[in-house]
Amino acid sequence: MAIEHAILVSLLEKPGSGYELARRFERSIGYFWTASHQQIYRVLKRMESDGWVDVRDVPQQGRPDKKEYTVADLGQAVLSSWIHEPIEPESIRHDLAVKIRGAAFDDPAALIHEVERHRRAHNERLAHYLAGEERDFPGPGQGPGQAQGPAAGSGPGEESPAPSGPLDAGRELQHVVLRGGIAYERMTLAWLDDVLATLHRLAAAR
Amino acid sequence: MAIEHAILVSLLEKPGSGYELARRFERSIGYFWTASHQQIYRVLKRMESDGWVDVRDVPQQGRPDKKEYTVADLGQAVLSSWIHEPIEPESIRHDLAVKIRGAAFDDPAALIHEVERHRRAHNERLAHYLAGEERDFPGPGQGPGQAQGPAAGSGPGEESPAPSGPLDAGRELQHVVLRGGIAYERMTLAWLDDVLATLHRLAAAR
DNA sequence: TCCTTCTATGCAACTCGTTGCATAGGCAAG
DNA sequence: CTTGCCTATGCAACGAGTTGCATAGAAGGA
Numbered sequence: 227m228a229i230e231h232a233i234l235v236s237l238l239e240k241p242g243s244g245y246e247l248a249r250r251f252e253r254s255i256g257y258f259w260t261a262s263h264q265q266i267y268r269v270l271k272r273m274e275s276d277g278w279v280d281v282r283d284v285p286q287q288g289r290p291d292k293k294e295y296t297v298a299d300l301g302q303a304v305l306s307s308w309i310h311e312p313i314e315p316e317s318i319r320h321d322l323a324v325k326i327r328g329a330a331f332d333d334p335a336a337l338i339h340e341v342e343r344h345r346r347a348h349n350e351r352l353a354h355y356l357a358g359e360e361r362d363f364p365g366p367g368q369g370p371g372q373a374q375g376p377a378a379g380s381g382p383g384e385e386s387p388a389p390s391g392p393l394d395a396g397r398e399l400q401h402v403v404l405r406g407g408i409a410y411e412r413m414t415l416a417w418l419d420d421v422l423a424t425l426h427r428l429a430a431a432r
Numbered sequence: 433m434a435i436e437h438a439i440l441v442s443l444l445e446k447p448g449s450g451y452e453l454a455r456r457f458e459r460s461i462g463y464f465w466t467a468s469h470q471q472i473y474r475v476l477k478r479m480e481s482d483g484w485v486d487v488r489d490v491p492q493q494g495r496p497d498k499k500e501y502t503v504a505d506l507g508q509a510v511l512s513s514w515i516h517e518p519i520e521p522e523s524i525r526h527d528l529a530v531k532i533r534g535a536a537f538d539d540p541a542a543l544i545h546e547v548e549r550h551r552r553a554h555n556e557r558l559a560h561y562l563a564g565e566e567r568d569f570p571g572p573g574q575g576p577g578q579a580q581g582p583a584a585g586s587g588p589g590e591e592s593p594a595p596s597g598p599l600d601a602g603r604e605l606q607h608v609v610l611r612g613g614i615a616y617e618r619m620t621l622a623w624l625d626d627v628l629a630t631l632h633r634l635a636a637a638r
Numbered sequence: 639t640c641c642t643t644c645t646a647t648g649c650a651a652c653t654c655g656t657t658g659c660a661t662a663g664g665c666a667a668g
Numbered sequence: 669c670t671t672g673c674c675t676a677t678g679c680a681a682c683g684a685g686t687t688g689c690a691t692a693g694a695a696g697g698a
Contacts, residue, residue: 228527229654235534245676259530260523265655267678288664290676306538312546313527315553317466318616320522321434323609324465325515328441330602332512340518347521395634396536402630403529406623410524413619417612424608428601435684451646471685473648494694496646 229261229269230278234297234305237279239396243292244270270295278304326421335429338422345418352411355404363401435467435475436484440503440511443485445602449498450476476501484510532627541635544628551624558617561610569607 236242236250247270248263273279278301282294297305322344329337442448442456453476454469479485484507488500503511528550535543 228525228530231527231534232530235530235537238534238537243676244678259525260655262656263676264657264678268655271678286675289674290663292676302537305534309531309534309538310542312549313531315550316524316526316528318522318524319434319465320612321437321519322522323612324434324438324441325519326605326609327445327602328437328511328515330605331441331444331508332515334601334605336516343518344521394637395540396533398630398634399532399536399540402627403532405626406526406529409619409623413615417615420611421608424604428604431600449646450648466685468686469646470648470687475684477648492645495644496693498646 229265230273231305231308232259232261233266233269233273234278234301237295237297238302238305241294241296243284243294245292247295273301276300329425334425338425338429341418341421341425345415345422348411348414348418352408352415355408355411359401359404359408363397363404435471436479437511437514438465438467439472439475439479440484440507443501443503444508444511447500447502449490449500451498453501479507482506535631540631544631544635547624547627547631551621551628554617554620554624558614558621561614561617565607565610565614569603569610 232251233247236247242250244263244267248261248266251259251261251266270279274281274295277298279295280298282296283291284294285291322341325337325340438457439453442453448456450469450473454467454472457465457467457472476485480487480501483504485501486504488502489497490500491497528547531543531546
């Protein structure tokens, strides 16, 4: 149980079709929460037959019709009860760390390019988040992102600031998640630098 | 493709039974890489029939016999080629972030206890990692953990320092992964404080 | 004595998630 | 004019991962 809830939150923030949801899960959100369109369509169909969401056929000109989904009362209730029940603190699966430990039994220097590649990717994500923060939360507050933490879930950097219901709270909460994303990327970059330094040291010592 | 490689790395660091692997994946490693014993047994069986690992029956006194697995040449080769092929920079799935954004459509204050619970759990993990670092890497170097980054994979805080093959490299690489775990927990704690402050602010403003 | 915990392995059923493929109209570039 | 991309939805098959249950001897506490 997880994607259902992510979809509910995303639909509450803004109703949309399966295709649109898939794109939200790709750009911005997808950096830490992947969900293919096939999966979304399937789950959406189940959610509809369970009465969590309502559908509405929306004809469009010049492109295929779409089914716009909105959250039903039952969906609201399901989300609410999920929010109230405790979940386990997450575990992360970081393949790169496995590779790094595995490199001890291979050539550590061979990993340098790979780690550099990851570093570039995380640098891009950070830039993407910072751009999103400047766009959506240009508050004079405390300057962009010095809080720290992992990000994820429905994810930072969503569409527009928030056409949400409870506007102020929604914006604040989206911002704190985004700050988490920023902190995560910054930490990751620093760690990858540490990894690179270690790999270079090992490569030199042979 | 991931658990196979994590198992290969773990077996290279120290041969063991499915049960022992499961426990390695629980304590220390399991904080970011979960794998149930059922899954490990199944994968191990497949790896054996594919010739990636070798088995040896080890009779024991006072307890059931065990099957000790070691990495075969083919397994070494598989691991090596995996290390050399690029992987996608990971995406994280952080349910808590979904909850936080979902809280905008519910009562944000209801999340405070949950976030505090997570904070305690991450605090414990940090303490666990720091203890492991002091135990296994008491180097006079740069003092414990000021590098930063996400941890994971075979995971920090493994059994003993490393009865590895390439000893120096193995220890160094295990340490850099552990430093990642430490940095990750520190960042998460700071972020959770940020989240708590935000939730308190929202709760007060009603 | 009974109950629980630890070591040790495993099956069966299920859900979650990915991959490959199919359809179908509109639009733009070569 | 053909090739490829974008919107939009979907099926089928597979692989990954979880949950529940079963077995079985030894050790330790209520």
